[in-house]
Amino acid sequence: MRHTITAVNTAITAVVALLSFGTGDAVRAADYYKDKTITVNVGYKPGGSADADARLIAKHLGKHIPGNPNIIVQNRPGGGGVRAINYAYNRAEPDGLSVFQLGSAHYLQQLAGSKAVKFDVSKMPILGAWTKSSYVLAIRSDKYANFEAIKNAKVLPKIADKGTGSGTAVMTVAWQKGLNIKLDVLPGYGSSESSLAVERGEADGRTLGVSGILRRSPHWISKNFAPPVVQAGPKRDPRIPDVPTVYDLNPNPGKFYRTVNEGLAFSRPYALPPKTSSEPVGILRTAWGKMLKDDAFHADLKKRKWTFVPTPHDEVEKFYQEVMKDASPDVVKDLKKLFP
């Protein structure tokens, strides 16, 4: 039925166009998106940070696209975000009217050869990623005073986590492999639920983003309640300069850590269906670039206390293409356990 409505819309547009005065070639090129609606698809339910991210993009991207298209957000939850990307890869029209938000860990799930994955992120045109998530491991100081205490612990630290398939779950494994430590993971908690579990003593710590701990649980650091003991890196986040990176603690953290860490850091790149023609891809990438420089966009980031660390589209694309080619079989084996 969508098609019928689109047809009606097109008919109206045509009539309006006929009634209006003739337009030049240059304007026609810019009119690719005139009176169109772009859908930003997000693979998670309303609520939560992925959804909020998509809504922010939907709010700001449109005004930088010639023709000022309407932009709406559509939630296509299912399979930990995989359903939406499967749709993008196999069903969505490559007309530049559907934009998809990739999950940070989707490329790992693809590497793991998960049965659910019916896409190849290295073949999708990327618009870019506007932020990076740098993870920390935060542990209650009354239980484990410092990194040495964790390393030599008789009773393993209990880490509340979302469980399989999420970025924090991958990272929780990566800490253990990269630092030769052991953690007792309690899976199944939601994100903020994990923090609450730490606060009430049900868990001793959790893996979370630097922004998350600073924004949502600042007292973990300021009151030394559950300070970060290690951060992902490669460089120290300027907001927590005293916390060592994995590389500070172990200069050679191994292949798994390296494969996982760099890619997970691109927080939710936005992508288009494969085979999208170059015209809309070009228009959208230009708009994306303008949006990243827009004061209004930055004002909204500031209001939400979100950090701006963009990665350009070619860098993300290059990483995905290389990692799909070069991943070592050992790493894939370990990933298989994380994405059953």
Added chain:
Amino acid sequence: MEGLVYMSTSAVEALVIMSDPMRLALLFAGVIVGLALGVIPGLGGIIGLALLIPFTFDMDKYAAFAFLLGMSAVTTTSDTIPAVLFGVPGTAGSAATVLDGHPLAKQGQAGRAFGAAFTASMVGGILGAVLLGLSIPVLRPIMLVIGSPELLAFSIFGLSMVSVLSGGTPMRGLIAACIGLLVAMVGSDPQAGINRMSFDLIYLWEGIPIVPVVLGLFALPEMADLAIARTSISRVGSEDTDTRSGQWQGVRDTFRHWWLVTRVSFIGAGLGAIPGIGNAVVDWVAYGHAMRTEKGAAETFGKGDIRGVLASEGSNNAKDGGGLVPTVAFGVPGSTGMALLLGVFLIHGLTPGPEMIVKNLEVTYSMVWSIALANVLGTGICFMFANQLARLALIRYSIITPMVLSVIFVGAFQGTRHWGDIYALLAFGFLGWFMKRLRWPRPPLILGVVLGTIVERYTFFSVNRYGWEWLWKEPYIVPIVLAIALVGLLSPLLREWRRAGGALGFAEKFDARPTIDAQVLAYLFCGAVFGTWIYYASGWGYATRLGPMLVSIFGMSILVVSFANHLLRGAETGGEDDGTRSRHLDLVATGKDLSRGVIARRASIFLAYILGFILFTALFGMLAAGVAFVIAYMRLEGREPWKIVVPCAVGLLLFSVVVFDQVLRLPWPEAELIDLVVESRSVIMSLLRP
């Protein structure tokens, strides 16, 4: 003392802030949107929030919360309207309202049901807000004491309501609850992330969504029976239908039973504060509570007792106040709606947690005021329209059925916006209709579906973290709550056992000639469900298997006893249920005066229409299917004249295009016939390799 002064000055300050005309106008606008969404089955506060949040970006924080809370607080006020009129719950929160509200409408007392429901909604909403307001200073310390074991105990308490909600058929209730629990366990397990019974269908990964389940279990059977009975909903003529006087009677009912309304409001607010227990459970727990504590309730509930309506409606509006507790105090959203609201906190630079209770206390209180004011406004507006709405019950089935069904399909599709929602609606519609016909109680099933996930998760957290100590951990909330739950679970069972005359009674009625009837098929179906789960589960890892195995084996054992009881107690006494003696706690199927042949024929016609609708949707999309369905059904089935058919079809078309497509921007199901073929192949393949 100082804290108390600060609290009250903040509360007054918040009231002054809220009295700004612009903020009040936005609150009012939110209320109108919320009422409209509540009336449409399947739509509710979550869609409303997703829709309205973008508009709040540029509002100040008080206005934003007034607008959004105004909307979400009243969806559970207006959801009563379709529940009472059509037996179709407007949101999952009014499913329990159907049980007594719909019979009242059939008796020509829709006005009274509305009066009571709207008033109870208002009182519940205000009490929930007050409770939130008063508990603010102690929120954080309390929340820190309540860990996973305590939450587990509360959830088990909710589950213990199963037995009282089973009426005179406690064993069938338990079986239904077990099936519900298993439905909840479909999808990736909370521990290892292994997919259970998903057969490679991505739709099933994150479990079956609640909206199509509730609409399938309650709404489709009601529509089917209306089509079978071929009457209007109200069985009495317009001259016997109550109007203003009935509404006034409903208002008085609410205040006569003020103590019940107060209790259920507290239950609603308390359960609302537990993450994961949403809309779909509070009404049933409150209903079960009323059933257990109100005098004579066991005999009259489910047949149009106004107290049933009060219990359900008082509790579901109170839950919003409770739901804000974990959100405000810790940033842990209690429900999807609250998760969305949490996003708004962040957009406006507010950090949930201590800050909301100290530095931004006036913001928190502005939320309390918003909820309270919205409830008053929402109820007022509902009363204004109640008179006209009540008359809908007099309209013929041939107009009501196709119009309401079309909307139900669109609503169900909002579960996850996947074709699977439509199949789930159909599957649970079947299940619901047979349960209703065969007098198997449906409420326990819903309770199982909603609480299954939570119980399993909290059990893992508790046992993983504390071992067996979770049962006996300071401050001993767990053992106390579990003891209450156990008494609640067992006492109805014991009562039924005694009523049946104990072991001696059973022995007396023993009959060696087994009773063979439609019930046998129902038992075999349940046995097949449990058996299938046991078969598949035996191949899974420990954490994945534990929950489903326990539930299936327990369900199977109850089933064996209940089945034996049914088979061997003779046709005259009819086992647990002979249709006359037992107190059946659910709507009774209408059309008793029709012969079996007529019922079967009309039911098949109805099914054919539904399947046709789905096929048409797959080929041409849902909007076209809706219009075609309305025209075909009204012309061929109802023999309505074109002068009625055309306005109805055009009305539905305009309504769908304007409201669903242009305003709400709901996605429509796409024609996915090809997918269906592909997916069914993968299901067959996965069945072959468990």
